């Protein structure tokens with residue numbers, strides 16, 4: 001049985017009546033990575049946000065998204081908040097917006113752990129330090145004292161991933177987590193996602209423009225254009241033998257854009 005099964009997800013702008021996403025269906029199996037690629041504005045982010053109840057209330061959402069016997073599209077805000085904190089985590093492209101700029105990173109990590117894992121303060125503090133250690137952040141105690149603006153984008157991404165690691169969700173949805181990073185940081189983050197799956201058994205939905213990264217990480221692939229899925233299948237098959245002309249075009253043109261990532265992979269830079 002699939003961990004998450006989305007059927008006929010459609011999203012319409014209720015102000016204009018215009019469809020934004022149409023009849024998107026996919027299944028996420030446990031301990032696999034599903035890559036979602038497609039051009040900008042094709043509805044990749046919005047589809048996953050809608051599933052988690054994070055889309056604007058001005059959008060009309062229909063279809064089903066079953067997770068553990070529950071249709072996420074029918075849950076209350078409170079139930080979805082619980083699921084988001086504990087079972088399905090979302091990691092955003094711009095890590096800076098995920099943190100409160102006015103509080104140190106460590107305090108924010110502790111609050112997240114205390115709320116979702118129901119552990120005492122002292123344990124939460126230790127967990128925050130352990131979390132940073134897990135993602136190879138040196139001198140974690142010092143980093144815990146820092147405010148978000150004092151850390152680089154790559155570092156904040158790692159912090160977000162480390163929080164997700166400790167919460168041990170079933171699913172991590174990563175929305176272009178490497179787009180804002182240079183190739184060395186990109187490589188490190190991609191390796192961390194790989195580890196999440198391999199060592200912690202999580203399932204990942206990985207949204208990206210970078211076909212090289214997706215090819216490296218994904219087991220299954222969805223290709224979106226103009227709010228519709230134009231092709232889906234096993235990632236290896238799609239990359240080896242793309243059927244839809246849009247996928248062929250993407251693979252021919254976009255794979256070149258991931259040259260810096262490929263080069264860093266070949267050089268073995270960590």
Ligand SMILES: Nc1ncnc2c1ncn2[C@@H]1O[C@H](COP(=O)(O)OP(=O)(O)OP(=O)(O)O)[C@@H](O)[C@H]1O
Nearest residue numbers: 013020038039040041042043044045046047056059
């Ligand atoms: N609240 C909203 N109201 C109306 N339209 C919206 C809203 N949010 C997003 N859209 C539109 O939905 C479409 C899909 O946006 P989405 O962010 O999902 O694209 P995307 O494929 O993730 O693109 P990118 O790769 O640039 O992040 C876009 O045309 C966007 O303008």
